[in-house]
Amino acid sequence: MTHGKRILVVDDGMTTRLYYRSVFEAAGFAVDEAANGLEGLERALVERFDLLVVDVNMPKMDGYALIERLRGDPAGRAVPIVTISTEAAGADAQRALEAGANLYLVKPAAPAALRHYAALMTGVAA
Template identity: 50%
Template sequence: MAETASKRILVIDDASLVRRYYRDALERAGFEVDEALNGVEALEKLLAEPADLLIVDVNMPQMDGITFLRSLRRQAPPIASIPALVISTEAGPHDRRAARTAGANFYLVKPVAQDTLVQHVSIMCGLSA
């Protein structure tokens, strides 16, 4: 998957085990992966270097995923237009709706199999899955 090497994914989740799980799958598939512990750290990283795709958790300290997405969509391009995949334990229709309203492009419920993660990330990055 040589075409994935130029795609940078920012994983935003306060759980180190979850970040590691996503990183392992995505790097094995050829993506470049960076991590942030919460929305505040993610915005700082994006201002320094935009990503091609964001993987966002909902429940995080300092700035949760919904607040982060709202803040992200208020930024100037190209940051405001970075696609966001929300992956959360929150599984209700109101949770999905809140994420989409805040600016999520797609929503998955944890746990997510590594092959499913890579498939969604590939599609959202415009690559063949």
């Protein structure tokens, strides 16, 4: 069952992108992917997404820069953004939230948590 909500997954790890895709598609989301921050920024500014799931450490543009650039553009101010990183230090979470992320999760994120937050942030009844 699909509800028409779209998620953009921005992560340089192909296996990670496939994992998120399987979790979100099973929950009814349409999923698009970007392999680095620059590609993610370009997609997010041109297309409409209901949620962005962004890795922090990526080539070409890291997740922090992607979020800051997106929040500085009228097209990207309102879209919810979840950052997911292997960085577990509180300073990393603080930096992501200051950049404009709505939530910071540490990898590996459990499927139930991913589904829960995606539903919550996109207004889908869980």
